Amino acid sequence: xxxxxxxSDDGFDERTRQAIREVQAVIAARxxxxxxxxxxxxxxxxxxxxxxxxxxxxxxxxxxxxxxxxVALQVDEGIPLHVIPLRMPERVQAALVADRRRVAPRSARxxxxxxxxx
Numbered sequence: 001x002x003x004x005x006x007x008s009d010d011g012f013d014e015r016t017r018q019a020i021r022e023v024q025a026v027i028a029a030r031x032x033x034x035x036x037x038x039x040x041x042x043x044x045x046x047x048x049x050x051x052x053x054x055x056x057x058x059x060x061x062x063x064x065x066x067x068x069x070x071v072a073l074q075v076d077e078g079i080p081l082h083v084i085p086l087r088m089p090e091r092v093q094a095a096l097v098a099d100r101r102r103v104a105p106r107s108a109r110x111x112x113x114x115x116x117x118x
Contacts, residue, residue, distance in 0.1 A: 012048075019079050020050060023066050027052050027083075030065055047080045059085035 012020070020038070027034050037051040054062050062085035073079040 015077070016048070016079050016081070019073050019077070019081055020048070023050060023069060023081065023083060026066050026069070027054070027062055031056065031062065034062075047082060049082050049084050051084045051086060053086045053088060055088045057087075059087050
């Protein structure tokens, strides 16, 4: 369950809105079907989370595209933007199904604890 609070970019200054659009453009150029959401984490009211929901096997590929720019925005420009790359729900579901198929169910066994059979 996400603890973040969704928001729009209306409450940000122009430089922050520009930084968000810049990062979105870089990601969308490589992954055009990306869905973006803006949110604030419950534990950091200043931090801006840009959720990038993408149809990829490894979401780190998305983060790798923009990590250097994100660090520069945070350190040099004081813009507390964080990119949170996520896989599409369909990809997550497919990975769960594949994992279940790969792991053979283990048979139950009984263990004696303090003299009782459990």
